[in-house]
Amino acid sequence: MIEEIGTTEQGDLIINVGPQHPATHGVLHLVITLNGETIKKIEPHLGYIHRSIEKMCESLTYRQFIYTTSRMDYLSSHINNHGCALLVEKGLQIEVPPRAQVIRILMDELTRIASHILWWGAMAMDLGAMTPYFHAFRERELINDIMEETCGARLTMNYQVPGGVMADIHPNFQRRVKDIIKQLYKKLPEYDELVTGNTIFKARTQGIGYLSKEDAISYGVTGPSARASGVSCDIRKLYPYEGYEKLNFQEVMHTGCDTYSRYLVRMIEIRESISILEQLVDNIPEGDYQAKTKAVLKLPKGEFYTRVETARGELGVYVVSEGGTTPYRIKFRSPGFSNLCALDHMTRGQKIGDMVAIMGSLDLVIPDIDR
Amino acid sequence: MWSLSKITDIIHSWLTETFNPTWTLIIEMVIVGVGVIGLFAVLGLILVIMERKVSAYMQIRLGPNRVGPKGMMQSMADTVKLLVKEGMTPDGADKFLFNFAPFIAMIVAMLLMAPIAFAKDFQIWDINIGVLYITAISSLNVIAILMAGWSSNNKYSLLGAMRSGAQIVSYELSAGLAILVIVVLTGSLQISDIVAAQANGWWIFKGWLPAWIAFLIFMIAVTAETNRAPFDLSEAESELTGGFHTEYSGMKFALFFLAEYINVFIVCGIGATLFLGGWMPFHIGNWEGFNHVMDYIPSSIWFFGKTFFLIFVIMWFRWTFPRLRIDQLLNLEWKYLLPIGMVNILLVTVIAILKWHF
Numbered sequence: 051m052i053e054e055i056g057t058t059e060q061g062d063l064i065i066n067v068g069p070q071h072p073a074t075h076g077v078l079h080l081v082i083t084l085n086g087e088t089i090k091k092i093e094p095h096l097g098y099i100h101r102s103i104e105k106m107c108e109s110l111t112y113r114q115f116i117y118t119t120s121r122m123d124y125l126s127s128h129i130n131n132h133g134c135a136l137l138v139e140k141g142l143q144i145e146v147p148p149r150a151q152v153i154r155i156l157m158d159e160l161t162r163i164a165s166h167i168l169w170w171g172a173m174a175m176d177l178g179a180m181t182p183y184f185h186a187f188r189e190r191e192l193i194n195d196i197m198e199e200t201c202g203a204r205l206t207m208n209y210q211v212p213g214g215v216m217a218d219i220h221p222n223f224q225r226r227v228k229d230i231i232k233q234l235y236k237k238l239p240e241y242d243e244l245v246t247g248n249t250i251f252k253a254r255t256q257g258i259g260y261l262s263k264e265d266a267i268s269y270g271v272t273g274p275s276a277r278a279s280g281v282s283c284d285i286r287k288l289y290p291y292e293g294y295e296k297l298n299f300q301e302v303m304h305t306g307c308d309t310y311s312r313y314l315v316r317m318i319e320i321r322e323s324i325s326i327l328e329q330l331v332d333n334i335p336e337g338d339y340q341a342k343t344k345a346v347l348k349l350p351k352g353e354f355y356t357r358v359e360t361a362r363g364e365l366g367v368y369v370v371s372e373g374g375t376t377p378y379r380i381k382f383r384s385p386g387f388s389n390l391c392a393l394d395h396m397t398r399g400q401k402i403g404d405m406v407a408i409m410g411s412l413d414l415v416i417p418d419i420d421r
Numbered sequence: 422m423w424s425l426s427k428i429t430d431i432i433h434s435w436l437t438e439t440f441n442p443t444w445t446l447i448i449e450m451v452i453v454g455v456g457v458i459g460l461f462a463v464l465g466l467i468l469v470i471m472e473r474k475v476s477a478y479m480q481i482r483l484g485p486n487r488v489g490p491k492g493m494m495q496s497m498a499d500t501v502k503l504l505v506k507e508g509m510t511p512d513g514a515d516k517f518l519f520n521f522a523p524f525i526a527m528i529v530a531m532l533l534m535a536p537i538a539f540a541k542d543f544q545i546w547d548i549n550i551g552v553l554y555i556t557a558i559s560s561l562n563v564i565a566i567l568m569a570g571w572s573s574n575n576k577y578s579l580l581g582a583m584r585s586g587a588q589i590v591s592y593e594l595s596a597g598l599a600i601l602v603i604v605v606l607t608g609s610l611q612i613s614d615i616v617a618a619q620a621n622g623w624w625i626f627k628g629w630l631p632a633w634i635a636f637l638i639f640m641i642a643v644t645a646e647t648n649r650a651p652f653d654l655s656e657a658e659s660e661l662t663g664g665f666h667t668e669y670s671g672m673k674f675a676l677f678f679l680a681e682y683i684n685v686f687i688v689c690g691i692g693a694t695l696f697l698g699g700w701m702p703f704h705i706g707n708w709e710g711f712n713h714v715m716d717y718i719p720s721s722i723w724f725f726g727k728t729f730f731l732i733f734v735i736m737w738f739r740w741t742f743p744r745l746r747i748d749q750l751l752n753l754e755w756k757y758l759l760p761i762g763m764v765n766i767l768l769v770t771v772i773a774i775l776k777w778h779f
Contacts (some may be wrong), residue, residue: 065576073659087580087747176659178650178744184480250651250743402580403746406660 062090069098073176073406076416078390087401092394100420107380112138112347113212115377120206122384123418125165126360128157131210133358133367136291138212140356141349141371149337150214151292152330156227157201157209158358159323163234164193165361166316166323169413173313174245176410177254182245189230189237196226212347214340227331231324238320246317255310259396259408262307269395270388273363274319275412278312280305285359299326312411348375362386362413386418426542453545457534461683468682469496471729472736479740506671511574514668518572523669523676526565530683532558536612537690540700540721544613551612552604555691556597559646562684563589566648566655569677570665581664584747585648585655591754592645592652598762599639602631602769603695616699623698629777631769636696638762643688644735645750647681651742652750659744685732693727700724 068079077098083091103122107115116134120127132154139146146154171186194204199220201209209216245251261271266279276283284301286294302318304311349371357366363385370379389412397405432452436445470485470493477484485492510516536551538544548554563586570582604610606628607618618624624632645652656664663669666677693699700720704712745753 063576065580071662087584174743178653178657178659179742180476181480181740184482188481244741245743248743250745250749253749254743254746401746401748403654403657403660403744 067405073409074416075172075414078414078416078419080393082402082405084402087403089397089400089402089405092397092405094390094393096420098420099417101417103421104380104382108377111375112349112377115380116211117206117208119382120208121417122382122421123360123362123365123386123415124205125168125415126161126362127206127208128154128161128210129358129360130365131208132158132292133356133360133365135210135212136358137354137356137367137369138347138349141352141354141369142212142343142347144213144341144343146214146292147338147341148293148335150339150341152334153215153219153339154210154292155294155297156327156330156334157197157207157215159326160193160196160227160230162361163230163320163323163327164190165413166320167193169316169361170241170245173407173410173413174251176406177251179245179248179251182241185237185241185244189234192226192230192233196223196230199223199226211340213343214338216340218339219334224331224334227327231327231331234320234324238317242317246313252310254403254407255308255313255411256306257308257310258400258404259309259312259411260307261392261396265392265395269392271363271392272385272388273360273413274302274315275312275363275389275392277302278304278315279307283364285357285364289357291356291358297326297329299323309407309411316413346375348373349377357383360385362415362418363389382421384418384421386414386416390414390419429543457531457545460534461531461679464686465679465682466496466500468686468732469499469678471732472682475733475736476740479737500675503672503675508671508673509668511668513574515572515574518568519668520673522565522569522572523673523680525568526562526680527676529558529561529565530680530687533684533687537687538612538616538694538699539724540719543721547611547613550610552600552610552615552695555687556593556600559684559688560589560593562646562680565677565680566665569669570655573665573668575668577661577663577667578665581655581657581661581667584657585665587747588648588652588654588750589646591751592642592758595638595754595758595762596642596646598759598766599635599642600691600695601766602628602635605766605769605773606632608773612694612699616694616701619698619701621704623696623701623703625696628769629772631765631772632696634761634765635769636692638758638765639692639696640731640734641753641758643692644738645754647684647688647735649681649685649735650739651744653739653744654747654750657744685735686728689731689735690724690728692731693724697727697731698723699727 063084065082065084066079067082068074069077074080079095079098081093081095082089101121103118106118110118116131119130119134122130167186167190171183174182197207198204200223201207201216261279263280266276266281272283280303282288282301282303287301299322302315302322304315306314349369351371351373354369354371355366357364364383365385366383368381368383369377372378393409393412396408400408433449436448440448473495474484485495488494488498510519533555535546536544536548536554566585567582570578570585603615603624606624607615609615625636648655661667666674669677700723702715702718702720702723704715
């Protein structure tokens with residue numbers, strides 16, 4: 051009955067994980083060659099949620115194209131917007147007011163915390179523990195409320211525009227941020243109790259999905275996934291933007307190279323982001339929240355590139371301008387795509403259950419991969 | 422103590438007076454059959470709503486709260502939905518095995534109801550090898566899962582069934598060894614004897630360390646045997662979508678679902694009977710007054726209370742722990758639980774021979 055269909059010549063089983071599958075968190079399609087439970091090869095098939103954002107951007111002005119980037123990596127939409135806004139500011143030499151800079155960093159770090167918290171829940175859910183997911187949403191909800199109050203939206207914020215931010219912060223903003231800091235300090239030990247120290251969780255993640263430093267560099271893995279392999283790649287430290295250089299925070303590194311160290315790096319990054327929030331929340335300078343810009347923005351002829359550190363790694367924005375109101379060509383270097391490329395290398399010889407854990411630890415957001 | 426045996430005696434004597442012995446037997450069998458099916462359905466509904474409420478409580482949610490008071494009728498609505506759904510049989514499936522597998526799961530779960538003592542003198546079949554019967558029948562469950570997985574013509578189902586086969590066959594051993602501890606202490610395989618032996622104290626208190634170890638091993642092993650998280654590898658929704666029942670829909674799926682919950686109830690019932698004294702009330706040594714008060718609580722409440730406590734513990738496992746991997750699962754059984762169980766048997770034999778237990 052289970053005849054030759056779906057097996058290779060060596061008699062290995064080929065199964066299609068996705069495009070609709072609980073483990074892929076989206077419409078990712080993985081063709082897995084299995085020998086019993088052991089994975090021999092993984093071949094990702096992309097394109098199920100390709101919306102041709104890059105092509106679309108070519109017909110949108112420099113103010114408009116930023117909004118489409120919220121839809122790429124929807125869990126760090128602030129940071130995507132930030133990268134694009136930085137590019138336009140770089141091209142037009144716009145000076146961003148200090149107040150706007152601080153608000154931008156606050157928003158970026160809140161987004162990073164929200165993204166990492168959601169990832170924590172999803173990771174635990176991939177490993178079969180349902181409950182952390184709901185606990186994660188409790189804290190993420192508070193951050194979303196802050197976003198809703200100040201930016202007007204909860205997921206695709208579109209708050210950062212060329213020259214600053216769209217609107218001034220809500221009067222409640224500072225109080226709310228302090229509340230969330232307090233809440234997180236109370237709940238993070240609970241997170242550790244529930245998942246980090248769990249024996250089953252450790253057994254499932256330690257020594258699984260080994261990615262050496264050399265491999266991480268050659269696959270172009272960035273973000274927490276690479277830092278867990280000992281690669282220093284935090285754009286906030288290496289190529290500081292928006293005044294990150296003035297802040298006191300650590301680049302979280304780990305040399306475990308396995309799934310568990312990728313987990314630990316993200317958990318410590320949440321704490322680092324909280325410390326950035328603490329440094330800035332009481333020191334928001336007075337002044338304008340947006341620089342005066344022309345109504346129609348025209349980038350000079352040439353090529354422009356900026357990079358920012360999203361929750362998943364390095365986002366590069368590359369624009370070729372012909373001097374018009376719209377970009378001639380735009381290209382995003384998305385962290386998810388490069389991180390996914392390392393999946394095959396990391397999963398070979400592991401069990402199918404490990405594949406889910408490894409994929410979870412890479413923190414993939416499928417619209418970010420496909421764009 | 423008030424007992425249900427009065428009712429059964431009245432019915433039995435009335436039937437024997439009215440009909441000849443053959444008819445009496447047939448009628449009694451029909452009553453018992455209808456009773457078991459009724460209990461089956463009611464327990465299924467209660468356990469499903471209980472699972473949803475427990476998980477909601479642990480996940481800071483409200484859970485179902487629309488149908489009926491506090492959402493208590495939600496599982497009724499779900500049953501109706503499943504009943505009217507189309508029962509699909511996929512192309513390329515082995516039709517006979519595919520449609521037969523859910524019924525095997527059901528039949529096994531129903532057969533297991535027979536020797537359980539629900540209350541004082543309220544037992545369908547007090548067979549003299551009750552414990553052996555339970556271990557024998559419960560191991561048939563794997564056949565249903567293997568049939569379902571194989572006949573679905575789905576690779577996820579096949580993987581799930583493969584895992585389940587390895588898992589249930591392994592954990593059967595540990596559960597058996599844990600049960601054997603109580604059999605050694607009691608000296609009988611009959612359920613009523615085991616319960617009677619706990620009249621002055623439950624085995625978990627009287628049996629010293631071996632009973633504790635056996636209880637822990639039993640709880641772990643039955644969680645694995647009923648395919649509940651953290652051992653739900655045969656379903657493993659984040660890896661294998663639905664595992665062995667991926668292709669099932671409508672009432673055929675519901676039968677698997679129901680059988681799983683009934684199995685949970687049965688293994689917890691057995692755990693309560695063996696280790697926590699079944700329907701026996703909680704007694705403390707010479708505290709006459711206290712013991713007297715305890716005796717006033719009906720025996721069925723004692724049994725169901727203990728059983729539902731154990732069910733809650735198993736649900737607690739499910740909503741707390743991540744899932745194990747297949748090799749870790751088998752390591753746990755063959756490297757830890759089985760050797761510990763065997764040493765435990767030796768220990769309890771020594772204790773039983775020297776009469777060190779109370």
